[in-house]
Amino acid sequence: MDASGLLTVIAVLLAGAALLSPRTLLDLKIRITGKDNFIFLLLSAFSLYLLFFDVLKKNGLVLPIPWLWGFDQKSSLLAISLLLMVFIAVKFKETRLPKSSIKRLGEVFNQLTKDGNFKDVSFLFEKYHEDLLSYLSFRPWYVKLHDFIVPNYYPRLILQQDNGWLGKLNRAKNNLKYEIANLIPSTYWLSEEVDKIIVSLFKSRNLAIYLSENYPVLGLKVLHKSIGIEDINRDEFINLLLENNHSPLYRELSQCLYVNESNCYTVDVSNSTLRYLLEDVSTCYELEIYTPIKKHAIDIIKKERGSNSIYNKPCDSFIGSNERWDCHVYMSIFMFDVMVRESIEQETQKHLYPNYVFHFAKEIIDSINNHETVDMKSEFPTRYYFLLYECFSAMASWVNMFKNKEGYSYNFNIELILESLGMMTYYVLETDKFDDIKKAYFFSIVLSTIRSLDEAKQEQYSKKIAKHVTSLHEFKKPAQQQLDTINRLKKLVINEHFLFSSLIDKHFSPKIKEATSDNG
Numbered sequence: 001m002d003a004s005g006l007l008t009v010i011a012v013l014l015a016g017a018a019l020l021s022p023r024t025l026l027d028l029k030i031r032i033t034g035k036d037n038f039i040f041l042l043l044s045a046f047s048l049y050l051l052f053f054d055v056l057k058k059n060g061l062v063l064p065i066p067w068l069w070g071f072d073q074k075s076s077l078l079a080i081s082l083l084l085m086v087f088i089a090v091k092f093k094e095t096r097l098p099k100s101s102i103k104r105l106g107e108v109f110n111q112l113t114k115d116g117n118f119k120d121v122s123f124l125f126e127k128y129h130e131d132l133l134s135y136l137s138f139r140p141w142y143v144k145l146h147d148f149i150v151p152n153y154y155p156r157l158i159l160q161q162d163n164g165w166l167g168k169l170n171r172a173k174n175n176l177k178y179e180i181a182n183l184i185p186s187t188y189w190l191s192e193e194v195d196k197i198i199v200s201l202f203k204s205r206n207l208a209i210y211l212s213e214n215y216p217v218l219g220l221k222v223l224h225k226s227i228g229i230e231d232i233n234r235d236e237f238i239n240l241l242l243e244n245n246h247s248p249l250y251r252e253l254s255q256c257l258y259v260n261e262s263n264c265y266t267v268d269v270s271n272s273t274l275r276y277l278l279e280d281v282s283t284c285y286e287l288e289i290y291t292p293i294k295k296h297a298i299d300i301i302k303k304e305r306g307s308n309s310i311y312n313k314p315c316d317s318f319i320g321s322n323e324r325w326d327c328h329v330y331m332s333i334f335m336f337d338v339m340v341r342e343s344i345e346q347e348t349q350k351h352l353y354p355n356y357v358f359h360f361a362k363e364i365i366d367s368i369n370n371h372e373t374v375d376m377k378s379e380f381p382t383r384y385y386f387l388l389y390e391c392f393s394a395m396a397s398w399v400n401m402f403k404n405k406e407g408y409s410y411n412f413n414i415e416l417i418l419e420s421l422g423m424m425t426y427y428v429l430e431t432d433k434f435d436d437i438k439k440a441y442f443f444s445i446v447l448s449t450i451r452s453l454d455e456a457k458q459e460q461y462s463k464k465i466a467k468h469v470t471s472l473h474e475f476k477k478p479a480q481q482q483l484d485t486i487n488r489l490k491k492l493v494i495n496e497h498f499l500f501s502s503l504i505d506k507h508f509s510p511k512i513k514e515a516t517s518d519n520g
Helices: 003-019 022-031 034-051 053-058 073-093 099-115 118-137 141-149 154-158 165-182 189-202 205-214 216-225 231-243 248-253 272-279 282-287 290-303 322-326 328-346 356-367 383-404 412-430 436-455 459-470 480-496 500-507 509-519
Strands: none
Touching (some): 022 073, 022 099, 022 118, 034 053, 034 073, 118 189, 141 165, 189 216, 189 231, 205 231, 216 231, 216 272, 216 282, 248 328, 290 328, 290 356, 322 328, 328 383, 328 412, 356 383, 356 412, 383 436, 383 459, 412 436, 412 459, 412 480, 436 480, 459 480, 459 500, 480 500, 480 509, 500 509
């Protein structure tokens, strides 16, 4: 290979580089390390050395290196040129982000974010997020040693009141461990650098909006794994998914139309956002997704309290059409329904706050406005009535799910569901916005749930619900107003199902008689 051949190689490389997009060149620039520059310069230097070998030989500047394996000047130049092309091709195909490139990536992210170039930021973020999360979670040996040495619950040990010799010995031992641990780094510098990059990205609201619309799973995944991200940034991102009617989350929820044999909603394989959240429902707990959902829904309900509110207008086609998928309150209730059903199916012990649906119901009752244009004889006079029904329906479905699961362990979520179903009924019986027919309608839903629990020989659950129908708190006596209302509704609910009479006699009549005797 002579000079013309080398120039041809260089021309091919330059032509290939010219065809590359700016994004690809930027990606390559980020991944090039000092070691890569050294290899490139070394191969280039050998190419120039072999190209000008005759000139250097005539001037006595040739290195005293013998030719090996039959190589000569031309074949060596060809081999070096091929190595250079292979090296460049490998760099183009490489996907892993080197540790030494982390700082440069952060600088590029900052500049692209300032320029509003969110497409390139998202491209790089999606490509390298697995590497970033891997570096973030990596714990080198000295961090593990620090965590091994440092006493567990050290602040609690300081407050121990044991002043005997054994207590003093334990405190001295723990103090020594703490001092030794202080000499060892407790964090990994690379993990801290990655965490700073992630935090800085989510502090840009415009970037968060772009990610929520185009890369929701990426945003949720990184927020889930990040250590230093603040709750406000996490909640803001989830709110962006909730506030936008056209967000991927709403679109995927609207496609959950069928309940499978395990009583959970069927999530299509293409619905990546819901699949990420629900595949292991503890992800919802760790992201605290329930908090922004509650706040978002209740803020809307509180703003929609007047007679002119769309929620206090007749339902019309709201129930049977796609219009409900644009309703933020409905979608919030539905998201809880999807999430809690999965938690019951997976038997998670994580606290998902199903009682937040009770808070929705309470605010809905307070916000109902029965103006003269409303047909109170219809099943759902306004949207609020239908949304209240959805709260009751969701709660009743959850009770039936864990009732039918054999060996299901009692946990805090079940406690909250039982209490909440009873307390929702308490407020329905208390309000003066409902006539007796509407109160009997919602009371019948609860009685039907209590009956199914009694038939399944799970009376401890049915008694829990019945307790909170007449009393908000365990330690309080049944409220007289609720007892009087139940006594008055007895004839109406019997029309729904004749067995409801025996249920009222069993769970509520003794309380009514006791209250009557006390008053007498």
